[in-house]
Amino acid sequence: MDQQHAYRRQLRTYAIGFVSALVLTCAAFATVRFHLAPPQTAIGIVFALGLVQIVVHFRFFLHIDLERSARDDLQLILFSTLITLLMVGGTLVILANLHHRMM
């Protein structure tokens, strides 16, 4: 009984995850395909949808949530995000500045 219950719950999370992932993907394609926004905004929208997509994958497929058991994983993900932001952001700032001064 208990096992079946857990199984049902799992199935539901996967289903929710799958549907949201699908919707987010389609939304991104639709934005571009049907010119739903001017190009600049469209890039922003696609980017934002991508970020939400990441969160959906983590939450529903990789089971990273705010509970204690997933704390280690969550910390690692946040740390990875921090380092990636530092590296990518720093690179953009530095190279943009160099570019600017070469002009």
Next chain:
Amino acid sequence: MVHGAWFWLLGRIDLDSFAFVRAWREPSLDRLIAAGAAAMVVLGAIAAFAIITRMRKWRYLWENWFTSLDHKKIGILYIALSGVMLTRAVIEAVLMRMQQAVAVNQPGIVKPEHFGELFSTHGSIMIFFMAMPFLIGLINYVMPLQIGARDVAFPLLNSVSLWMTVGGAVLMMASLVIGKFSTGGWSGYPPYTEMAFNSGVGPDYWIWAVTLSSLGTMMTGINFAVTIYKSRAPGMHLFRMPLFCWTSLCVSILMIFAMPPLTVATALLALDRYLDFHFFTNDLGGNMMNYANLFWLFGHPEVYILILPAFGVYSEVISTFSSKRLYGYRSLVYATMAIAVLSFTVWLHHFFTMGQNADINAFFGVATMTIGIPTGVKVYDWILTMYRGRVRFTVPMLFSIAFIVTFVIGGMSGIMLAVPPLDYVVHNTLFLVAHFHNMLIPGLLYGMIAGYQFWFPKAFGFRLDERWGRIAFGCWVSGFYLAFMPLYVLGAMGMPRRMAGVFQSEYLPWLLVAAVGGFLVLAGLVALFVQLWVSIRRREEASVPVGDPWDARSLEWGIAAPPPEYNFAHIPDIETRDPFYAAKEHGTAYDPPRHYDDIEMPKNSKVGPLLGIAGAACAFGLVWYIWWLAAAAFVAIWGVVIARSFVRDIYKTIPAAEVAREHQRWLSQVAAARGIPRELETTPANQGLAEGAAA
């Protein structure tokens, strides 16, 4: 140029590629030195081959070492590799010191081109093939024992990483015999290393050797991080881990994030060179500044990859030989974490002079100085650990103390360099060379030597000779000061780095002193080898089978020396920090477990060595444009990987009865041994049992 069938078969190789032929055609001193170095490689290889064949040890080596997935053996192999490479790099360093000392207003002994190869190989080897293998080897050996694990999380990956590193090292050695190495320094900056300026094989050797090693290192990082997260013994919370494990964890995470930028940088440079791309070329939209940026995105975290493991070693050594628990454990952990994060915020200080505006420079300058704070915390913690302790001045302890003093001096010059206007003045001078050797020699090499002396008895069951250890210590420390303090002065006087010769007579006295220092350092290295030799000869009287020669604190000392393959007959339950020390105080350190279980361990695998050979072959083919070799080796690499995925029978079981037998044999050795007080720890009375430990 070579043509036709020859090119198809052997690519760019021709007779002049061989150092011997070049020396034969024009026997100048410069070329004879190059041929001598090549001869050392060839003769060394032949001698090793002959000795192993003569002693019929091939099968033994292959079965017990090369294909072994035991983290302890892999660790030892890493350190052996590091020892070979250290020897070469130190000899090159001494050659450079000699050259600069005799090349004031004179041509000296090697030509500028050759000098360029010397500093490039010295730098690349010291970083990628001496320092990295040494620290990875040490972590490999010690960390799983300290957290109470039987092996790392991915034993096969561990072996693959090792053999890829070996493949890269083989490439470095091959470059001495056939072809020429890069003259672009250890950082390989384009556009100088692009085809337009350097169409020879040198930069290609550099690219592929570094790529192999960086891939291996990144996999090692993943392996160690997962091991620490997933394989700790029950009760071993993160905050009960010895500090060495903490630094290992931070280092692994740095490896995971810092190696990819390097791999990307070398891969893009390879695309430029092989497929005519223009990432970093002068023309057609290339931008070499992004190379500098990518390289140092790796390069700065790299220096912390190099230094943090040594910090871990010092923490263990200082607390053990002061007979005190580590002062400020938590602050040391947080300082380590802070350093790891901050190390990703400072990379621009390596190119303050590249042209970004003053605000950006100021930001990175300040960020750089901030690292001084957690580092300072650590220094005080170590000093306070010694304070009122029963300090014993053994060899590892001596290196640790020399480290504290010397490292602080190097740190001061680092804070100076972090000020952008000052950096503009001494950038690219010997001041910088003095600074980073002042950090790396105490902050890496002394630490590795200390760790080697400290854990050697654990790994091999006998202590290293104290007297030769002290001689080595004396040579290394005095050699360091003589070799590098003059460089601060020379740098302040304006002598550029990477110079094959100069025309300022006032540099001469300083260069002479530095040369003497170089020879002392070499003597220190020789003393280490003598120490090893002497210790092996006297291993009977220095043997410490019980396994705790230093009255130490963490888990690894509570098992036999050398430890059994599976490390722990019974995985311990951890209740405190310094669990072994606590067990000794309670008199429970050598209690037999209630029962023994079968133990499952990974079987040997040929995959690692095969991938290493194929990787090196592929790289060699790419360097020399031997396309068939590169393609065949590439296919072989993936063939091996795919074939391995079909192997299902990858574990062996060690029966409980055998575990029990081995364990009881060791326990009877413990019972027969006499516990010794600390005054006797460097005498033959030391059998590895501390006084009062076995109640």
